[in-house]
Amino acid sequence: MNEVKRVPAASSNPHLLRLLRCIAAGAAEISQEGGDIVVHRARAGHPPLRFPAATVQLAVSSGLAEQRENTLFAAPPLASYLKRAMAKDRDEVFQEQHRDMQTVVVDVDDAKQPARRNLNTSPLTSLSRLKERDGAVFFPADALAAGERLAADFHRGHLNPKVTATWEPKVASRTKGEAGGLLNLTEAAMAARVRFSRAADAMGPELSGVAIDVCCFEKGLETVERERQWPARSAKLLLRAALLALARHYAPPAVRARGNNHHWGDADYRPSMPAGMTAG
Numbered sequence: 001m002n003e004v005k006r007v008p009a010a011s012s013n014p015h016l017l018r019l020l021r022c023i024a025a026g027a028a029e030i031s032q033e034g035g036d037i038v039v040h041r042a043r044a045g046h047p048p049l050r051f052p053a054a055t056v057q058l059a060v061s062s063g064l065a066e067q068r069e070n071t072l073f074a075a076p077p078l079a080s081y082l083k084r085a086m087a088k089d090r091d092e093v094f095q096e097q098h099r100d101m102q103t104v105v106v107d108v109d110d111a112k113q114p115a116r117r118n119l120n121t122s123p124l125t126s127l128s129r130l131k132e133r134d135g136a137v138f139f140p141a142d143a144l145a146a147g148e149r150l151a152a153d154f155h156r157g158h159l160n161p162k163v164t165a166t167w168e169p170k171v172a173s174r175t176k177g178e179a180g181g182l183l184n185l186t187e188a189a190m191a192a193r194v195r196f197s198r199a200a201d202a203m204g205p206e207l208s209g210v211a212i213d214v215c216c217f218e219k220g221l222e223t224v225e226r227e228r229q230w231p232a233r234s235a236k237l238l239l240r241a242a243l244l245a246l247a248r249h250y251a252p253p254a255v256r257a258r259g260n261n262h263h264w265g266d267a268d269y270r271p272s273m274p275a276g277m278t279a280g
Contacts, residue, residue, distance in 0.1 A: 015055045017085060020074075022049060023065055024082055027073035030056070039072065124148060124215065130236070138236070143243035146250050147215040150199055154216040157192035158185065202249035207242035214239055 022028060022039055029040040037056045039049045056072065059065035064078045124147050130138035154160065185193075200208040210228075213219045214235075219227075221235040228235075 013055075013058075015051055016058060018049070019051050019055055019059055020064055020078060020082060023059075023072055023074050024078055027071055030067075030070055030072050124151075127214075127239075139240055139243065140247075142247040142251070143240065146247040147211065147243050149250060150196065150211060150246060151215045153192040153196040153199070154212070157189050157196055159193065159196065160216070199246055199249055203242050203245050207238060207245060210235055210238045211242040211246065 019039065022041060026041070031038050031040070032053070033050075035053055036050045037053050039051060041048065056065075056067075059072075060067050064075055064081055065072055066075045124139075124144050127139050127147075128137070128144055132138055200212070203211055210224055213224050213227075214221065221239070224230070224235040225232060230238075
């Protein structure tokens with residue numbers, strides 16, 4: 001009985017998927033040129049295709065293809081494998097059509113870097129639609145930008161809890177010289193953690209929690225109120241206060257310089273006094 005061994009997802013290996021689709025249409029003669037395998041398709045008018053030798057080896061070792069001398073043909077499990085791969089492709093196309101992607105600019109170590117963000121999944125997208133009674137926006141643009149920046153550092157610093165099994169070896173099973181935990185973090189991730197910690201401190205313990213819940217853990221306002229047993233609509237007010245404080249942290253207002261009332265003069269200098277005034 002043919003079995004499909006562990007094989008990478010088709011979407012992550014386009015060469016493999018192309019090869020499998022080729023031999024699914026019929027057996028093909030193969031030849032080797034350098035480090036590549038040339039597949040000569042049986043259909044007239046179709047030029048030969050070139051693949052890395054490792055791709056052909058993967059197709060055979062995974063049980064999806066069989067090789068007899070210089071002929072490569074489909075193994076029985078190939079049809080169901082391609083059916084699943086094509087279904088996944090359709091799902092990805094559907095998801096891509098329903099994404100609202102936007103290129104945003106994120107400040108990282110005083111340098112601006114572009115990033116792609118799906119606005120349909122951003123926790124702050126719905127907040128931008130909230131209005132005051134007079135029609136003004138409830139969350140100013142700089143407050144929402146501060147929330148996005150907080151979330152970016154949260155994810156860049158790998159602060160989100162691991163919900164899947166961790167592959168990091170336990171301390172007892174590590175070999176000598178291996179390191180785990182913070183030592184495995186990149187400098188960029190460590191810097192993001194420092195920025196995140198400073199931002200949370202700037203908001204204070206009373207406000208940072210709601211900002212982290214909404215911006216980083218992507219919880220809705222009603223969920224936050226229910227979990228924290230807050231009154232209705234209180235999370236919205238506290239979140240605005242938190243994000244405004246965060247915006248001031250990221251972009252501190254300019255400090256107005258005081259006027260200089262001091263006058264420097266010689267040792268025997270005395271200021272002139274208006275007429276009619278005498279020193280007491």
